[in-house]
Amino acid sequence: MSGDDALTERAAARLHDWAARVRSNPAQVVVSVLIAALLAAGTWLAAQASGDWLQSTRLETRSMALTVEELRHLYQDQAPVALDLALLEVRADAFQDASDTVTSQGLATPGSRLAAAEAATLRKAAGELRAGLQQAGSSLLSADYERADHGYAVSTRLADALTTAGADPQGVEDAVADGDERAAWALRLAALSVVAAAAFVVLRTAGNRHRPQADPAAGSTARSASGGSSPGDGEDVGLVPQPWQERTRAQRVGAGVALVAWLLLPVLTAAQLVLSSGSARDDAESSRRATTITGSLLASQLFSSFALRSQHQQVQLGMLSLARQFVAVGDDVPGQSELASADAAAASTWAQVATAMTAPPSESDGVPPAVVAMVTSEPADYDALLAAQHEAVDSSQRRGDAANLMNLALLLAAFTTTATVLARRPGRGGATATTTAALMAGTALTIGVVAVVRTLV
Numbered sequence: 001m002s003g004d005d006a007l008t009e010r011a012a013a014r015l016h017d018w019a020a021r022v023r024s025n026p027a028q029v030v031v032s033v034l035i036a037a038l039l040a041a042g043t044w045l046a047a048q049a050s051g052d053w054l055q056s057t058r059l060e061t062r063s064m065a066l067t068v069e070e071l072r073h074l075y076q077d078q079a080p081v082a083l084d085l086a087l088l089e090v091r092a093d094a095f096q097d098a099s100d101t102v103t104s105q106g107l108a109t110p111g112s113r114l115a116a117a118e119a120a121t122l123r124k125a126a127g128e129l130r131a132g133l134q135q136a137g138s139s140l141l142s143a144d145y146e147r148a149d150h151g152y153a154v155s156t157r158l159a160d161a162l163t164t165a166g167a168d169p170q171g172v173e174d175a176v177a178d179g180d181e182r183a184a185w186a187l188r189l190a191a192l193s194v195v196a197a198a199a200f201v202v203l204r205t206a207g208n209r210h211r212p213q214a215d216p217a218a219g220s221t222a223r224s225a226s227g228g229s230s231p232g233d234g235e236d237v238g239l240v241p242q243p244w245q246e247r248t249r250a251q252r253v254g255a256g257v258a259l260v261a262w263l264l265l266p267v268l269t270a271a272q273l274v275l276s277s278g279s280a281r282d283d284a285e286s287s288r289r290a291t292t293i294t295g296s297l298l299a300s301q302l303f304s305s306f307a308l309r310s311q312h313q314q315v316q317l318g319m320l321s322l323a324r325q326f327v328a329v330g331d332d333v334p335g336q337s338e339l340a341s342a343d344a345a346a347a348s349t350w351a352q353v354a355t356a357m358t359a360p361p362s363e364s365d366g367v368p369p370a371v372v373a374m375v376t377s378e379p380a381d382y383d384a385l386l387a388a389q390h391e392a393v394d395s396s397q398r399r400g401d402a403a404n405l406m407n408l409a410l411l412l413a414a415f416t417t418t419a420t421v422l423a424r425r426p427g428r429g430g431a432t433a434t435t436t437a438a439l440m441a442g443t444a445l446t447i448g449v450v451a452v453v454r455t456l457v
Helices: 003-023 025-103 110-135 154-165 169-209 216-226 249-330 336-357 369-375 379-422 428-456
Strands: none
Touching: 025 110, 025 154, 025 169, 025 249, 025 336, 025 369, 110 336, 169 249, 249 336, 249 369, 249 379, 249 428, 379 428
């Protein structure tokens, strides 16, 4: 015998020994328990992932509510009155400058005295308004946000308010990431259960093909003489169907159908986990996007209303200057020309102040990018947001329907394993049971394929 033949025989003998161990009851128990444990762990992780995604929607709702409330408080309660206060102070400076321009020449005209009185009146009104607003708790009027041009850093105040408001957008992202990680591990465990089942069958099949054909009587005599048994001896507990051990063709066919059903169980379970997890994630995604759309609508409306108010004030101040000029020309009223010039100067200065105060927030101000996108959103942006939200809803529905079909396929696969028990009966009853089981297994596989294809269309 050559060295190559001896090596081949040793390899075949070792493969036969492994196959004998795989055929043994302990191997079946270990594989069955391993597959069940892997699928159970995967199902538990998938449930935990769904919980994380659901938690992300709760955190998103809470965070959005706090953010919108801060935006409302700033753009509706604090910033408009800050605009009014800044306008009073800008006009007071303009009137005082108009008066000083005349008196610096050593003159004292009715217009200069009237402008000085108007400046003092505006300063007094601004002081009283500031005191009242600060007493009411208007944080925007703090010295930290006051600008040299009498304006206020509205966007900086927004950034500080969001920091202390308790909104937690990072918590939303962390919850989604945790859910994704757990879902990924659930998929790995489910895939591992499929690999374990397939590896068991492949090894068992390979071992059976290389199993030496020995005389049953001789093998029995040898085992009796040795007082022991081979690793594959003993009554098969039947946890894993093994058609190669069956004696008749009908029994092998029935066991083959049972083996297919046994393999379908982890495969369909893994697919069901993937589909149900995907449906849960898409459902949470659609909910978060709906919350974002609502928040963006409110935020942009609040900011637009605030910006529009400043524009109205600019128009009113310009009209006031024109009206004074008209009165000065039509009626010989002393001081009207000086007041008209002061209002014109105030309108020019006020345009710059109002533009700075009503500038959209940016990341350079410390405002989170998501809030910047909300405040600066426009109708064209809502179309894209709605399209993404609708896509998430449709995807969730498709995957949910496919998961339900997969549950039906799992049920049929489980019934198949029950029907194959009757296939061992001799005669017509066993053949009928085998045919029924084969049809059920084929139907389960077909439903599973259809479910997967529906999610891809």
